[in-house]
Amino acid sequence: MANVLPAEKRLRVLAALVDGNSVRATERMTGVHQRTIRRFALALGQGAERLHNRMVRDLRCILVQVDEIWGYVQKKQARVTPADPPDVGEAYTFVAVDSLSRLVIAYRVGKRDQETTDAFIKDLRARMLVMPQLTSDGFAPYIPAVGASFGTSIDYMQTVKNYRSGSRGRRDDHRYEPPRDPFITKSVVYGAPDPAKASTSYVERLNGTTRHQNGRMRRLCLAFSKRIEHHRAAVALTYAYYNLCHVVKTLRVTPAVQAGITDHVWSLDELLETLLVEEEAAAPEAQPLTHREPSAPARALPNNRGFLRLVTEPTPALKQRRKSEPPPPPASPVQVVPPPPPEPTRGPVQLSLFDEPPTEG
Numbered sequence: 298m299a300n301v302l303p304a305e306k307r308l309r310v311l312a313a314l315v316d317g318n319s320v321r322a323t324e325r326m327t328g329v330h331q332r333t334i335r336r337f338a339l340a341l342g343q344g345a346e347r348l349h350n351r352m353v354r355d356l357r358c359i360l361v362q363v364d365e366i367w368g369y370v371q372k373k374q375a376r377v378t379p380a381d382p383p384d385v386g387e388a389y390t391f392v393a394v395d396s397l398s399r400l401v402i403a404y405r406v407g408k409r410d411q412e413t414t415d416a417f418i419k420d421l422r423a424r425m426l427v428m429p430q431l432t433s434d435g436f437a438p439y440i441p442a443v444g445a446s447f448g449t450s451i452d453y454m455q456t457v458k459n460y461r462s463g464s465r466g467r468r469d470d471h472r473y474e475p476p477r478d479p480f481i482t483k484s485v486v487y488g489a490p491d492p493a494k495a496s497t498s499y500v501e502r503l504n505g506t507t508r509h510q511n512g513r514m515r516r517l518c519l520a521f522s523k524r525i526e527h528h529r530a531a532v533a534l535t536y537a538y539y540n541l542c543h544v545v546k547t548l549r550v551t552p553a554v555q556a557g558i559t560d561h562v563w564s565l566d567e568l569l570e571t572l573l574v575e576e577e578a579a580a581p582e583a584q585p586l587t588h589r590e591p592s593a594p595a596r597a598l599p600n601n602r603g604f605l606r607l608v609t610e611p612t613p614a615l616k617q618r619r620k621s622e623p624p625p626p627p628a629s630p631v632q633v634v635p636p637p638p639p640e641p642t643r644g645p646v647q648l649s650l651f652d653e654p655p656t657e658g
Contacts, residue, residue, distance in 0.1 A: 319520035342530020344572035345537035360396035398555035452488035
């Protein structure tokens with residue numbers, strides 16, 4: 298790449314790409330031909346994927362959220378014909394983020410099906426050392442994928458948001474407004490997760506940041522990908538920049554610094570030099586998981602099988618069972634003993650002040 302573009306041009310192209318500009322917009326801003334930009338972006342994305350495999354592994358994240366982002370390659374799914382290659386059409390990006398550090402742990406680009414979901418959850422499992430609490434939306438393929446990779450001992454909960462308008466009709470200008478009645482429904486799939494910590498808000502916020510930093514994933518625009526390999530490279534470059542260079546305002550550091558992967562905020566120059574010289578790194582392999590320390594009082598089970606936690610409130614299953622049980626029979630009435638009747642009162646008695654001798658008859 299050094300023989301193709303000077304260092305200043307490469308840095309300007311990288312800055313334009315990670316700021317959400319399209320290839321043609323980057324061409325107008327930097328003066329570099331669009332074919333050169335595409336080749337350079339592909340090399341950067343492949344280096345970002347290798348860098349992610351090397352750095353993001355052996356994590357101890359205890360709260361993980363997963364979600365998928367819609368996108369497409371070359372044409373939308375409704376326009377796909379049987380003559381098109383299998384990679385044409387919708388291309389969802391599955392992503393897992395740590396709730397505490399906002400670190401992007403794993404991602405996978407593919408169709409929104411069981412095969413891509415299994416590969417995504419398997420990659421997430423390979424990067425973990427602690428059994429986390431996992432939260433996702435109501436996408437059904439998550440359930441068998443999580444059970445196959447993490448087992449049924451994981452604390453896994455699904456949160457479903459109801460965007461339907463219901464029986465009441467909504468005007469066109471209010472169709473994106475969520476209903477005020479039960480909007481979020483949480484259901485336990487595996488284990489005993491904490492409902493207060495089960496949420497998908499951070500990963501959904503990440504989706505908005507991703508669409509801002511990656512022009513190929515925006516809606517209703519012409520900056521979509523024409524080939525799947527370029528789309529995967531753009532996604533990898535976006536998440537590498539987000540983890541290492543993007544400062545989260547609430548944390549005041551980058552996700553990689555907060556997670557302990559690196560000790561400083563990377564600059565664009567450092568990211569560019571690392572991506573161009575990054576060597577091939579093997580994907581991480583699954584390691585034995587240890588159970589996280591519970592915050593509530595608990596007792597460790599033998600053979601590292603987890604913890605026996607103290608339940609202070611009835612579980613949802615126990616609450617449901619109690620509702621279905623018939624009410625207990627009423628207790629027999631208590632025999633009330635009436636109080637004893639009051640003693641009869643005597644009439645007035647004349648008292649004498651002096652002892653008078655008895656009268657003779």
